[in-house]
Amino acid sequence: MTDGVSSGAVEEIERHIRxxxxxxxxxxxxxxxxxxxxxGPAFHAAVDxxxxxxxxxDYSRILSAEARGFVFGTALAYRAxxxxxxARRPDKLPRKTISASYELEYGQNSLEVHLDAIANxxxxxxxxxxxxxxxxxxxxCQLVENAGGIVAGVAFLIELRFxxxxxxxxxxPVTSLIAYDD
Numbered sequence: 001m002t003d004g005v006s007s008g009a010v011e012e013i014e015r016h017i018r019x020x021x022x023x024x025x026x027x028x029x030x031x032x033x034x035x036x037x038x039x040g041p042a043f044h045a046a047v048d049x050x051x052x053x054x055x056x057x058d059y060s061r062i063l064s065a066e067a068r069g070f071v072f073g074t075a076l077a078y079r080a081x082x083x084x085x086x087a088r089r090p091d092k093l094p095r096k097t098i099s100a101s102y103e104l105e106y107g108q109n110s111l112e113v114h115l116d117a118i119a120n121x122x123x124x125x126x127x128x129x130x131x132x133x134x135x136x137x138x139x140x141c142q143l144v145e146n147a148g149g150i151v152a153g154v155a156f157l158i159e160l161r162f163x164x165x166x167x168x169x170x171x172x173p174v175t176s177l178i179a180y181d182d
Contacts, residue, residue, distance in 0.1 A: 005049040005177060013049065014178055016042040017158070031158050031180070033129055037071060046157055046177065047075040050127075053175045059125040059152040061085055061118065063140050065111055066092075068129040072157055076127055085118060087111040087140055100142040102135035111136070113143050120148035131156040131176060134165030141172060 016036035023030040036042050050072060062080075064073025065087040077084035090099065090110050097112040118124060124144045128137055131154075141151045151172050159166065159176030166174050 005052055009045045009049055010178060012042055013046045013157075017178070031130060031160070033068060033157065047072065047079065049177045050155055050157060050175075051076055051079050053177060054125060054153060054155045055080075057125055057153040057155075057173070059123040061122055061124045061149075062127050063087055063113070063118070063124050063144060064127045065136055065140060069127060072129055073127040076125075076155075082125075085113055085124070087113050087143060098143060098146050100139035100146065102139035103133065109136075111139050111143060113147065115147070118144055118147035118149040122147075122149040123152040124149045125152050126154040126172075127156075128154075129157045131159040131165045131169075131174070132163045134163075134168030137165065138168050141169065 013036060016039050018032040018035050020030040020032050022028065036046060059082065061083045062073050062077045063085040064070050066089065073084055090112055093112055093114055096115040098115055099110050099112040101108065101110045126137060126140045126144065131137060137154055144151050153173040153175060154169055156176040157178060159179045161179050161181050
């Protein structure tokens, strides 16, 4: 349980996360958050829980990656009245960009942000739906730092502890609402 989030709220959120075995390939157990997002009270509990877990972090922008990260990043940015920076796949943003590549547990990809989206010294909270191997989040942290920003913290709805992604994110403070140990 994350600080400030009741065990009842966490149980409500967990009840709406569906496990899909062998997706997107054999051996991977996908944590499907669409039932959570589709249920108003459960989604509200998840966003409130993530907001409470990150309220002590000093930041002025949130950076989230498409697509599921946008869901939580947007909701948290709205709730905290902070700006939102969108990390997109290559060639999706119209202005000059910077990029970072990363390894997934089942492939490789890159993310880009607008070159002018994060001013020098801006404190940024990196938000995504899931921490697995840490590659995507590490790439987002690199984007923040390459733009001259400061990673204030990294927050997730779900953490798959057994994949060790948290270690890749040292020395950044990491928060997750729900953790799976296997």
